Amino acid sequence: MESQRNFLLFGLLFVSYLIFVAWTEFKNPQPEQPTVVATQPANNAPSSANISADVPMASVDANQDMPVESNSASQKRITLSNDTLKLVIDTVGGDIVEADLLLYPEVQGEPAPFKLLKSEQGHVYIAQSGLIGQGPDSHPKGRPHYTTTQDAFILSEGADKVSAQLYFTTDTGIKYVKVFTLLKGKYEVDIDYQVINNSDAPVNLQLYGQLKQTVQPSGGSLVMPVYRGGAYSAPLAAKNDTRYTKYKFDDMQEANLAVETKGGYVAMLEHYFVSAFIPSEEQTNELYTRVYGADAAIGYKAPLQTVAAGSEATLSTKLWVGPKLQDEMAEVGTHLDLTVDYGWLWFIAQPLFQLLLFFQSIVGNWGMAIILVTFSVKGVMYPLTKAQYTSMAKMRLLQPKIQQLRDRFGEDKQKVSQGMMELYKKEKVNPLGGCLPILLQMPIFIALYWSLMESVELRHAPFFGWITDLSVQDPYYVLPILMGISMFFIQKMSPTTVQDPMQAKIMQYMPVVFTAFFLFFPSGLVLYWLVSNLVTLLQQWLIFRELDKKGLGKNASA
Incomplete structure (x- = not known):
């Protein structure tokens, strides 16, 4: 499981979540306003x-x-x-x-x-x-x-x-x-x-x-x-x-x-x-x-x-x-x-908002507070991120042996699966190790999304320059474009074993799809995702440098 697939998984999960929200509204439409005779007085x-x-x-x-009432006042x-x-x-x-x-x-x-x-x-x-x-x-x-x-x-x-x-x-x-x-x-x-x-x-x-x-x-x-x-x-x-x-x-x-x-x-x-x-x-x-x-x-x-x-x-x-x-x-x-409704992830959203308030009280800028929250979240998740890329590297080194199993057993998928599980057990590799961080990021991202959506403190809150309101979309789309570029470099840095041309092309266009999608997000949320990507790039560089020293890096021979 490699990071490109993780990005695709995250995208599909989040888009599915938004479609579910829209579907809920569609299935429960607001009633049309009835036509009634106006009863408003002249004033x-x-x-x-x-x-x-x-x-x-x-x-x-x-x-x-x-009792009879006195109603003579104007x-x-x-x-x-x-x-x-x-x-x-x-x-x-x-x-x-x-x-x-x-x-x-x-x-x-x-x-x-x-x-x-x-x-x-x-x-x-x-x-x-x-x-x-x-x-x-x-x-x-x-x-x-x-x-x-x-x-x-x-x-x-x-x-x-x-x-x-x-x-x-x-x-x-x-x-x-x-x-x-x-x-x-x-x-x-x-x-x-x-x-x-x-x-x-x-x-x-x-x-x-x-x-x-x-x-x-x-x-x-x-x-x-x-x-x-x-x-x-x-x-x-x-x-x-x-x-x-x-x-x-x-x-x-x-x-x-x-x-x-x-x-x-x-x-x-x-x-x-x-x-x-x-x-x-x-x-x-x-x-x-x-x-x-x-x-x-x-x-x-x-x-x-x-x-x-x-x-x-x-x-x-x-x-x-x-x-x-x-x-x-x-x-x-x-x-x-x-009434500040964080939805079903309130137990994550409330601590994130309190952390946001804490940082804002120190720096006095909601945009900087969002950046510090991002650093905090990525820092807490760093051990999982490191485990993710380590697992990806080990999985990549096992690809030749997995291919040998496929060549040996041909169309017998049951024997191929049994052989792969024995191989994972022998090499002490968790095939799901690369999925855990992205699955944990999903609820955190949704919780922060609702925190920013529901926080009146961010209404009309400026960041710097052209970002004068973190609660609305970037008027010049600079942050979404930078986010897409950062996502592109993450893909380029990540090891890959994708052989299918169609799947490779889908992965290639994922930054473009995400950029188009994020054009309409509140700039505060896009700022979080951009900074998260930049921190991911730094973490990738540090992790891959350490893996290269151990012979597990992306440049290691298979």
């Missing part, structure tokens, strides 16, 4: 602003008449911002209808921030929360119209947090204060409902939070698939418990999610970014999905809570709106960091 407010059809039903019937939007987030909140329902990530530009080099949540004509992606049961969000007249003392709440210099208060009072004297709080430097939004029951009867309330988005395809490409859709965590569910799982838009249209779990969360994913409602971990929550025309929602409902007459209570939830920052998300909610 482009979301379709949920003035109707209660998308408000979930309470888990337990309140079994009391709803509809408007207010802003709440700290140094990382700018939120736009609709006073009808108190929904977050826009969220700008101030530290992440939409387009590299442009001042406009990335807009994660948005409310535009034809597209809705908003975070809704409210009180159902006997709460104001379940009233037949529609959702509550909150009032507020000002239109903008901005984090003051030197302050640690900023809050926006929305007020609503029923005709029966129940006062609701919906408070949104942002901490300095954080993407976590604390949402608190202060309920002051000045009426003469108890009120049954159930807090809910849901993320609603217009159904659309995930997007991406064969080499860079991008998931867009729902996800949830139900770690303590009685049935189908899971720390993290995706729930696609077509899954929502096929069947409504209905899971009860202690803690958990619901989320909407969009490549490098995520929004997620994180309820209290001390209560049993009901996770659900609903489809409203062209929109789909994933949410949760907390247990019903009774506020006695003449008493007060606070109902709270958390909302993450921001990039997939693993350490920060892990502090906000249990298993929330798993």
Whole structure:
């Protein structure tokens, strides 16, 4: 088994993996967006602003008449911002209808921030929360119209947090204060409902939070698939418990999610970014999905809570709106960091990413960090690489004896195989020794591929010169071409026993095929493979020089 065959094996395995990913998407296509009558008002407010059809039903019937609500306040939007987030909140329902990530530009080099949540004509992606049961969000007249003392709440210099208060009072004297709080430097939004029951009867309330988005395809490409859709965590569910799982838009249209779990969360994913409602971990929550025309929602409902007459209570939830920052998300909610989805090779991808973070903290450049990770991986695998080439050299020296066995036994393949196995045993040669390193490199390569794909830290991260974004392809294709050249020299340096002309020609064109394939890969991944090839060339030179001294090198006579 020689290195050319290993390259072919690796290529076939990796291409097969990508084809499998594409086939999975093909077999589970995203549904076409239904044609619905537009319900957007003239000011482009979301379709949920003035109707209660998308408000979930309470888990337990309140079994009391709803109080008459005061809905005289006018509809408007207010802003709440700290140094990382700018939120736009609709006073009808108190929904977050826009969220700008101030530290992440939409387009590299442009001042406009990335807009994660948005409310535009034809597209809705908003975070809704409210009180159902006997709460104001379940009233037949529609959702509550909150009032507020000002239109903008901005984090003051030197302050640690900023809050926006929305007020609503029923005709029966129940006062609701919906408070949104942002901490300095954080993407976590604390949402608190202060309920002051000045009426003469108890009120049954159930807090809910849901993320609603217009159904659309995930997007991406064969080499860079991008998931867009729902996800949830139900770690303590009685049935189908899971720390993290995706729930696609077509899954929502096929069947409504209905899971009860202690803690958990619901989320909407969009490549490098995520929004997620994180309820209290001390209560049993009901996770659900609903489809409203062209929109789909994933949410949760907390247990019903009774506020006695003449008493007060606070109902709270958390909302993450921001990039997939693993350490920060892990502090906000249990298993929330798993929305950084490394797939089935997470146990390899996570240590690689931590190593990447470590090197970046030292050198301050993500491209250099990738290079140092490559050196580390190749260094750890050097003993296997050395064993690979040693095995290849021994196999090459055995080729004349193997040919003698073939000439002796002719078409009797069983006797040829038996003779070869006896020969391998006698010479202490492992015929699979050359395959092990390439088989180990395959999962490492895929794991690093997903690490780079899922790491928001690499979004718009420059390397040097023309490489201004390691998360996208090389604009001038320099790295893929250099990678192909390095692969060509690896082939030239490697010993070969290939006699079949067709197989030799296939091997000859492998660098060309890989170069064409890598043209569309993120430049960070191509950088890893280029440096890996350069290290392989150096290792080959050192190993072959040592083998030549032992008479096993590629120049040794057979």
